[in-house]
Amino acid sequence: MNIVELQQAEKNYQGVEALKSIDLSLQQGEVLGLFGHNGAGKTTTIKLILGLIKPSAGQVRVFGEDPTGDNAYHLRRQLGFLQENVSFYQQMTGREVLDYFAKLKGCDKKQVTDLLEEVGLAHAAMRRVKTYSKGMRQRLGLAQALLGQPKLLLLDEPTVGLDPIATQDFYQGIARLKAQGSTIILCSHVLAGVEKYIDRALILGQGHLLAEGSLSTLTEQTNLPVTFHLQGSNIQLPSALQANAVDINGGLKLHVNQQQKMATLQQLLTLPSLENIDIHMPSLEDIYTHYMNEVQHREPPR
Amino acid sequence: MNAILTVANKEFHDGLRNRWVMSISLIFALLATGLAYFGAAASGQAGFTNLSTTLVSLASLAVFVIPLIALMLAYDGVVGEDESGTLLLLMTYPLSRWQLVLGKMMGHWMIMAFSTIIGFGLSAIIMGSFSENTTWNELLMPYAFFITFAILLGWIFIAIATMISASVIEKSKAAGLALIVWFIFIFMFDLSLLGLLVGTEGNVNAELFPYLLLLNPTDVFRLIIISFFAEQQLTGLMAVAQHAQFSMFSLIFSMLVWFIAPVLGAISLFNKRKL
Numbered sequence: 001m002n003i004v005e006l007q008q009a010e011k012n013y014q015g016v017e018a019l020k021s022i023d024l025s026l027q028q029g030e031v032l033g034l035f036g037h038n039g040a041g042k043t044t045t046i047k048l049i050l051g052l053i054k055p056s057a058g059q060v061r062v063f064g065e066d067p068t069g070d071n072a073y074h075l076r077r078q079l080g081f082l083q084e085n086v087s088f089y090q091q092m093t094g095r096e097v098l099d100y101f102a103k104l105k106g107c108d109k110k111q112v113t114d115l116l117e118e119v120g121l122a123h124a125a126m127r128r129v130k131t132y133s134k135g136m137r138q139r140l141g142l143a144q145a146l147l148g149q150p151k152l153l154l155l156d157e158p159t160v161g162l163d164p165i166a167t168q169d170f171y172q173g174i175a176r177l178k179a180q181g182s183t184i185i186l187c188s189h190v191l192a193g194v195e196k197y198i199d200r201a202l203i204l205g206q207g208h209l210l211a212e213g214s215l216s217t218l219t220e221q222t223n224l225p226v227t228f229h230l231q232g233s234n235i236q237l238p239s240a241l242q243a244n245a246v247d248i249n250g251g252l253k254l255h256v257n258q259q260q261k262m263a264t265l266q267q268l269l270t271l272p273s274l275e276n277i278d279i280h281m282p283s284l285e286d287i288y289t290h291y292m293n294e295v296q297h298r299e300p301p302r
Numbered sequence: 303m304n305a306i307l308t309v310a311n312k313e314f315h316d317g318l319r320n321r322w323v324m325s326i327s328l329i330f331a332l333l334a335t336g337l338a339y340f341g342a343a344a345s346g347q348a349g350f351t352n353l354s355t356t357l358v359s360l361a362s363l364a365v366f367v368i369p370l371i372a373l374m375l376a377y378d379g380v381v382g383e384d385e386s387g388t389l390l391l392l393m394t395y396p397l398s399r400w401q402l403v404l405g406k407m408m409g410h411w412m413i414m415a416f417s418t419i420i421g422f423g424l425s426a427i428i429m430g431s432f433s434e435n436t437t438w439n440e441l442l443m444p445y446a447f448f449i450t451f452a453i454l455l456g457w458i459f460i461a462i463a464t465m466i467s468a469s470v471i472e473k474s475k476a477a478g479l480a481l482i483v484w485f486i487f488i489f490m491f492d493l494s495l496l497g498l499l500v501g502t503e504g505n506v507n508a509e510l511f512p513y514l515l516l517l518n519p520t521d522v523f524r525l526i527i528i529s530f531f532a533e534q535q536l537t538g539l540m541a542v543a544q545h546a547q548f549s550m551f552s553l554i555f556s557m558l559v560w561f562i563a564p565v566l567g568a569i570s571l572f573n574k575r576k577l
Contacts, residue, residue: 073398076395081394084387087386087387088386089316089386092316104305104396
């Protein structure tokens with residue numbers, strides 16, 4: 001059974017198409033990255049999966065059931081959600097906030113203590129949320145999402161406001177949850193660092209599905225070049241490569257097809273004046289930029 | 303049921319935390335005690351006087367204050383959570399929409415009931431202890447009756463405020479609407495009825511006209527309190543009710559209708575709200 005299944009799901013808001021025929025299926029234990037510009041349809045997709053809105057056309061299934069249907073009540077116990085910019089209840093302490101949500105979800109108070117410990121808020125549990133930094137609020141939000149050990153986690157911009165170390169910790173937490181069998185949808189426009197932790201990426205643009213697949217599939221599909229940064233004075237490239245090279249400060253920049261990476265590398269290493277070499281593989285960011293450029297060329301944004 | 307109580311309990315504790323309960327209790331206690339002591343000042347004497355006079359005047363004062371407090375307490379109940387983003391989050395929890403909105407109202411009702419009992423109850427105790435011509439027994443029933451309907455009046459306006467809160471997108475709009483509702487029920491309505499009487503030189507259907515009073519919960523509340531202390535003279539607009547001779551039952555019934563209708567209204571408006 002697929003944990004999440006979208007079939008030709010569409011959503012219109014008063015005539016405006018927020019989402020156009022999206023297909024998606026997610027198996028247990030998968031981590032999906034959901035990417036796109038502002039207004040691309042990320043939040044709409046998440047709301048559809050959470051059952052907060054009904055699709056205008058097509059079908060949405062979560063754990064094999066309609067998330068807006070009569071069984072949604074049971075379904076929601078197995079869901080965890082962290083939304084963008086949640087500010088919680090400023091006057092309550094972190095502990096009180098979590099106690100409240102735990103009660104609503106029907107899980108015991110022991111879990112609250114454990115989760116506060118896990119996200120590193122145990123020391124601040126008795127302080128009011130008002131005094132929390134942005135990162136602490138985000139961690140409180142994460143603890144909230146983890147209440148009741150959800151089988152499906154939806155995280156909307158989870159690392160916004162987290163410092164690099166906290167971001168690292170967060171992604172390691174994701175890896176742990178995945179190992180425990182959780183299915184995770186990660187929605188973000190901060191792309192750096194996400195690659196390692198997602199199994200698949202889904203890129204949305206203006207409500208359309210632009211690309212979907214594992215990182216290696218997408219890298220292949222886009223056929224983006226490998227970039228070499230060559231340092232050294234007066235590097236004489238073989239004539240076949242010269243066309244793809246550009247002069248930069250203190251060296252050359254060379255774009256090469258992925259398939260020719262190794263062959264080119266061997267050629268380059270024989271060059272006498274080469275002092276240093278830096279290889280840049282197409283990253284998630286490059287892939288994303290590639291698709292974004294494509295959609296902009298296809299139809300100008302309204 | 304559990305979820306409703308969880309939400310209600312949280313709202314009530316919010317009320318304790320941000321001093322709503324304390325402030326409302328204090329206002330009510332001061333209002334009631336002050337009126338009881340100085341109520342007869344106009345006739346040249348201070349001190350605790352006639353109980354029924356006191357409570358009837360208190361009712362006329364309460365219809366200004368109770369709706370205002372109730373509206374202020376609950377106008378941001380739904381729209382405030384929406385603005386802070388927690389409404390969306392709550393809707394992903396195992397919690398139906400009607401449970402959330404009913405829980406919110408119940409929490410506010412608890413705040414209102416608690417503060418009304420404390421506030422007016424305190425003034426009853428003060429009056430009982432210091433007044434020489436009223437015994438505890440004489441005091442108990444009238445005050446219990448008054449407090450019960452003061453609470454119900456507050457509950458009605460909490461439900462109305464929740465209705466407002468569930469139907470708007472911005473907090474400031476909810477505040478504005480709440481103020482308008484207060485103004486209409488407290489001033490405009492009675493003024494228009496009086497205007498109608500004066501304008502037609504009293505030439506209105508005497509049978510039908512009093513029933514218009516039932517369209518305003520604050521008037522119903524005053525009629526209930528006045529009818530309870532039957533010996534009191536009906537003054538002002540209330541005098542038109544003499545023609546109709548509303549029974550206590552019909553007054554209480556219309557008060558209950560005024561309570562249930564906005565509760566259902568708030569639930570149905572919230573069900574239609576877009577997230």
